[in-house]
Amino acid sequence: MSEPVGNDGAVVYRERWEVVTEEIRRRIVTGEMLPGSRIRETELAEGFGVSRGPVREALRILEVAGLVLRVPRHGSYVAPVRRRDVDELYTLRASIEELAVRRALRRADAGLAAQLGRAVERLEMALTTEAPFEVVESDIDFHSTFYRHADHDRLVAVWATLADPLRILMRLSSRRSDPDWSTTVGGHLLIASAAREGDEDACVEATLDHLEHARSLVLSFVEQQEIPER
Amino acid sequence: MSEPVGNDGAVVYRERWEVVTEEIRRRIVTGEMLPGSRIRETELAEGFGVSRGPVREALRILEVAGLVLRVPRHGSYVAPVRRRDVDELYTLRASIEELAVRRALRRADAGLAAQLGRAVERLEMALTTEAPFEVVESDIDFHSTFYRHADHDRLVAVWATLADPLRILMRLSSRRSDPDWSTTVGGHLLIASAAREGDEDACVEATLDHLEHARSLVLSFVEQQEIPER
DNA sequence: GAGAATTTGTTCGTATGTATC
DNA sequence: TGATACATACGAACAAATTCT
Numbered sequence: 301m302s303e304p305v306g307n308d309g310a311v312v313y314r315e316r317w318e319v320v321t322e323e324i325r326r327r328i329v330t331g332e333m334l335p336g337s338r339i340r341e342t343e344l345a346e347g348f349g350v351s352r353g354p355v356r357e358a359l360r361i362l363e364v365a366g367l368v369l370r371v372p373r374h375g376s377y378v379a380p381v382r383r384r385d386v387d388e389l390y391t392l393r394a395s396i397e398e399l400a401v402r403r404a405l406r407r408a409d410a411g412l413a414a415q416l417g418r419a420v421e422r423l424e425m426a427l428t429t430e431a432p433f434e435v436v437e438s439d440i441d442f443h444s445t446f447y448r449h450a451d452h453d454r455l456v457a458v459w460a461t462l463a464d465p466l467r468i469l470m471r472l473s474s475r476r477s478d479p480d481w482s483t484t485v486g487g488h489l490l491i492a493s494a495a496r497e498g499d500e501d502a503c504v505e506a507t508l509d510h511l512e513h514a515r516s517l518v519l520s521f522v523e524q525q526e527i528p529e530r
Numbered sequence: 531m532s533e534p535v536g537n538d539g540a541v542v543y544r545e546r547w548e549v550v551t552e553e554i555r556r557r558i559v560t561g562e563m564l565p566g567s568r569i570r571e572t573e574l575a576e577g578f579g580v581s582r583g584p585v586r587e588a589l590r591i592l593e594v595a596g597l598v599l600r601v602p603r604h605g606s607y608v609a610p611v612r613r614r615d616v617d618e619l620y621t622l623r624a625s626i627e628e629l630a631v632r633r634a635l636r637r638a639d640a641g642l643a644a645q646l647g648r649a650v651e652r653l654e655m656a657l658t659t660e661a662p663f664e665v666v667e668s669d670i671d672f673h674s675t676f677y678r679h680a681d682h683d684r685l686v687a688v689w690a691t692l693a694d695p696l697r698i699l700m701r702l703s704s705r706r707s708d709p710d711w712s713t714t715v716g717g718h719l720l721i722a723s724a725a726r727e728g729d730e731d732a733c734v735e736a737t738l739d740h741l742e743h744a745r746s747l748v749l750s751f752v753e754q755q756e757i758p759e760r
Numbered sequence: 761g762a763g764a765a766t767t768t769g770t771t772c773g774t775a776t777g778t779a780t781c
Numbered sequence: 782t783g784a785t786a787c788a789t790a791c792g793a794a795c796a797a798a799t800t801c802t
Contacts, residue, residue, distance in 0.1 A: 583793095
């Protein structure tokens with residue numbers, strides 16, 4: 301586990317449960333722990349070198365976040381991804397991302413266009429080097445830009461709960477085939493262009509088109525993964 | 531604490547942390563524990579007759595749900611309601627409720643109109659008997675009907691995280707003055723009418739108008755409540 | 761500013777319920 | 782069906798940090 305020293309030099313006590321939560325989340329999101337697989341408190345606790353207390357608290361948090369499925373008196377599982385989730389994630393995301401885009405453009409922050417541009421470049425770079433993790437993170441980062449500029453804490457919080465399952469989905473589908481990333485990049489360019497010109501409606505329309513494309517792309521590659529019975 | 535016997539007669543073990551979570555949530559939502567007030571683990575644990583373990587897990591859950599504010603190595607507080615929250619809650623709610631209304635109407639379930647009608651009657655009844663708790667619950671219940679019929683688990687989950695703070699807001703503002711409930715009832719009638727006729731766009735428009743009215747109503751009565759420093 | 765009191769963070773032992781043979 | 786192994790749920794004591802006097 302890491303030491304209690306922050307990146308700004310100041311001493312920052314990161315509680316055990318916090319470190320444990322982040323690490324389990326990382327393992328789930330990166331696919332190190334696969335959807336549907338069993339999670340044992342004692343096993344994790346021993347692996348981390350901590351007691352079961354912090355692990356329990358971490359699992360509670362991740363359960364509320366939707367990444368962990370918990371069966372009372374039985375155990376925990378990495379939340380399985382169902383076909384239904386693809387529909388839910390993308391419809392809900394379209395709904396809140398429209399709000400994010402509109403609010404971000406209305407604030408007319410100069411940093412928005414610049415950050416969008418950098419995010420597109422980052423994605424293009426990741427595609428040339430064929431780094432799967434970077435590709436997914438770049439894609440997520442592009443869209444996160446709007447949420448960051450929306451000045452809306454709860455909106456960011458909801459986005460965060462959607463972003464993790466989306467990372468898992470994108471990783472699963474890109475592993476199974478070779479998605480059409482050029483269309484994705486094109487979509488991002490279109491969105492960024494509309495954002496640069498401050499055209500709110502055009503930016504929303506481009507975003508919704510882009511999301512619909514992404515949805516159908518992911519949907520065609522996701523296999524049904526059953527929930528462990530009981 | 532309650533006994534492990536479910537209402538269907540079967541034995542249902544409700545874990546301590548579950549009961550504790552529900553009870554703390556109830557106290558916060560009903561205003562029994564006021565926003566900004568300190569929460570002491572030991573105090574709650576003794577009051578419930580349990581150890582601090584289940585209480586800690588409950589507080590973690592409620593923290594993720596946004597009802598509890600937690601300061602590391604210091605303590606927990608009932609999440610304070612800020613002016614900013616009113617804007618965030620109602621803009622985000624408008625966004626997802628449009629999705630809920632559209633999906634509910636597209637499914638064209640016969641039960642929808644009937645349940646909306648009953649919810650309106652329940653609100654009218656609550657207003658005549660002047661039962662504050664019932665009034666708030668009836669209002670929330672009316673809107674929940676769309677979410678229940680939207681066939682969208684994540685949408686319901688997000689709504690649930692908004693509904694609790696909204697209950698607190700409505701309670702605070704109705705305590706401070708005498709809101710114009712007749713307009714609220716009128717709004718519900720308009721929405722229910724459009725839903726009965728299956729007019730999706732009209733129903734969405736009526737809903738958004740209604741929410742804007744509710745927002746301005748609440749906003750005018752909410753006082754600034756500061757976050758505890760540090 | 762030092763020390764006591766308070767409160768949270770953590771560990772570990774035990775109880776209880778579940779699954780399996 | 783019954784016994785056994787296993788994992789989680791809970792309680793109580795200890796450790797560490799913050800606040801207050």
